[in-house]
Amino acid sequence: MMPGEHRNLIKGLVFISPWIVGFLAFNLYPLIASIWFSLCDYSVLSQPVFLGVQNYVDLWHDPVFWKALRNTVVFALVAIPLSSFLSIGLAVLLNQPIAGQGIYRTIFFLPSLVPAISLAILWQWMLNGPMGLVNNLVRPFLNIINAVCGSHLQAPDWLNDPNFALGGLILTGLWGTGQAVVIYLAGLQEIPLELYEAAELDGTSAWQRFLHVTLPMLSPVIFFNVLMSIIGALQTFAVPYILTGGGDGPGRSLLFLATYIYQNAFDYWNMGYASALALCLFVLIIALSLVSVRYGEKKVHYSGR
Amino acid sequence: MKPTRSSVPWFTRVALILLGVLFLLPFFWMVSTSLKPLNETMKLPPQWLPSSPQWNNYPDAMRAMGPFWLYARNSLLLAFLNVIGTVFSSALVAYGFSRLDWRGRDACFFVLLATMMIPFPVVMVPIYGLFKAVGWIGTFQPLWVPAFLAGAFNVFLLRQFFLSIPRDLSEAARIDGCSEFRIFWQIILPLAKPALLTVALFQFMATWNDFLGPLIFLARENQYTLALGLQALQGTISGTPWHHLMAASTLVLLPVLVLFFLTQRTFIRGIATTGLK
Amino acid sequence: MAKVLIENLYKIYPAEKGRPEKVAVDNANVEIQDREFMVLVGPSGCGKTTTLRMVAGLEEISRGAIYIDGKKINEIPPKDRDIAMVFQNYALYPHMSVYRNMAFGLELRGVPKDEIRRRVDSAARTLGLLEPDNLLERKPKALSGGQRQRVALGRAIVRNPKAFLFDEPLSNLDAKMRVETRTEISRLHRQLDSTMIYVTHDQTEAMTMADRIVVMRHGKIQQIAAPLDLYHQPANLFVAGFIGSPPMNFFNGTLTASRQGTLEFVEKVPAGQTPFRCPLSAETSRRLSSRQDREVILGLRPEHLHPNSLTSGSTLEASVEVVEPMGAETFVYLKTGGHTCICRTTQVEFMDLEGKKLNLGPDLSRAVFFDPQTEAAIPA
16 A cells, blocks of 8 residues: 555544444444354353353244234334325425415424423323323214214223224324424425426326326435334334333233343343344344335436436 | 415315324323313313413422432433534544545445444343443443444434535645644534534434433433433322323423424424435 | 656556556656746646646655655655645635635744735735725635635735646636636736646647646647647647647648659548649658658648638638638638638638638648658658
8 A cells, every 4th residue: 555545544544433443342342242142141140151042942932022023013014104104295285385384394393302201101191091182082083983883983092902002102103203204395395396397288187296206206215214214113112111111011012122122131131032132123124124125226216316 | 396386275274284283282282281280180071271270280290200400410411421422523433434535435434334224222232231341330421422432323414414515625725734633623624513513403302312221221310311210200100190290291391392493494404414315 | 936847657546346447647757847837738537637636745646756846745745845726616715714715824834923914915915805895804605706716826825835736727717707817827927936837628728828838638748848839840630639729620641742743742532522632842842751652641720721822833622611700810611522621811701602612722831740640740
């Protein structure tokens, strides 16, 4: 290497040295250690004892693990599309020239800023069976449907009903889509007006324009958001943890993978097993990300800006 | 581009109003509950507004939480430390990845990007072990020292921004006689103020909001952050005094709201750009 | 003020995936005299900017050496080379005032405040930054393009460097501003009496400003000479075609023996066309005698093709395609049997000649002949 290049290399490394330290301590070492721990029986109080793949075998036979996995995946599969529809829809609505656009945008964005603790406690109250606001709003509609169809639909006791707890959590998540709305709105505003004008001249309807101009032009943003959402949704921990007071909800319906990992690590001090679980989560995230990227590459249209 | 048609279909307006109300409702309900006496909170059908606002719910809730101001101080301290650490270390590292040419730079950056995919639960246990080995469990250190080691996301954000500053500015400074650090400090940083502010804001929000971190690393009650203190309140009392809980929740939420309203433009622009890039 | 010596200079970008090795500067040798205004000119990608940046220290030297005032500067960082640079995009610090922009380099060198004040004021006065408006406290974004470029000049001047380097400083200015700033820079050169190395792709700038010009192409130096020497005695086909606007006319043909015992240039034409013939003078025939019956390229500048000329029996007939009246002169675009060419004349009665035939008299005493294989000029 030439002396000038050498000088630059030193300079570069010096500038990124904080990251190098952080990388070694908080990314590389933990990753390797995690793999090692997952092959051991380990509680922090004593030395790890090598177990081979026993943890993974246990995991495979552990019904709680499968429940947690199922909850996590179902949550992601339902929440992400719902949330995307909502946020894109809101962004499209906001993109109209209406008075008070800034105010509306703030209204939709604010909930995404609420700290997890406040959010969880608030929704614990909102989703309360007898007294919660959600049911109080839903009950009149149910009564109408009951009167018309002769059914006996009841407003669910969200957080105590194993069939509805996850739904309640999804509702909570929908309230917080504001951040995505802002991103989509910015993306919408980047779409050149001429594309819409040309489409109008071609005789398309508003819905067709949405399908053939808006969505393709927005696709890189959608792709990015969905990818981020997947990675985030699979790691859900704080809100369900607080909602259930540190537990896993009725019939374990709010037990997420991350929650189960936490329980094994810091409630049962079974860190080897927790590491094995965590690595499964990691593999799940990578797998879903790769699938999305592969799918995205085919479908996402980049305008080469 | 926004369509410029002056007449917007009525259902758009109606939809927006409806959705706006729906989104605001939880906030409204939270504050309304916080100002009611306990018996009114449980009335059915629900009473929208308190008969007379019980402002004393707030100090009562604070008292019920325990050392409220201590918790607040802890939260603020951590937020402050994290903001300082993040802004400077991320800027430094982002500079190295954007304004300098060196062999292996792009490979290293790729590694940095890859680390953004590692979920926290995976590294949680070994990091806990690491901190335990140095005796930091039960102290504040695990919650702010990592901030000085440059998080990948902020580096990514700032690097994007730094790349947009023309290269010949650095070259002119080099010819003028600036050392590399001086260029960083006197030329690039002043030009990056909006991006730095965005990073600072995001980091403040993230630290204020952090729940898992304090949960794992803090031990003694007098170290609790507001988030932890509030959760303790939720856990310990029986008979769920919703008015107190709502009051406390509002208090924890308040600084975030205030900060947002003060910095709205920067905030929104920051979020928008992260998505677009 | 200093001599700058560029010796066997190379810039090689090593091969990487998707791209073979690229030699951006190929064995450049230039000796720039003290106080000389040297221009590096050539089409984009020719290596002129890379060469300049190696002199500045902004680019690593792959092979060879650069000496300023006899001292080898390969390893010396830019700030210690005692040079100043004016960038194409001005590179002014946006968050600093004009004053601070100009003072910054001096501040960094620990020059005392009153000395800085003196130098900046003096430079500002020279560059018209104090009258009619005092621009010193403004920020760059409040200035026009021309003003910004003058601030960039000022920043270089106050440093009192051994050499000034210019990287296409006029490219971002509009045409009128370009001419104004061009004369400004030339005036500065006379006033400061300093060594200046100037890079441009515009041959007009090169011709009007330079003491000497280095013409580059594909990393190689084609010719180093004073502007008029370059114009009248180009070393090869590329230089001949690059310098001068409208460009030199080139005709492919052969030299054959004429009936008078001298050589005659016969145009190469496709089948069915009639070639024109131009007898060479006795002296020229003697000079080129070794090339009898061989192919050559005849180079003739547009001003050396005289219309309707009846001189010395060498006329060629061409048909007029386009006439461009420029006011003081007229450009006539013509087609011969095998070539198109341009004629430049101060005679102005050509308006209705489009489509008609015209007789041209070539002034072969000013012609340059080139070897078609090597593209080099056949020496006088």
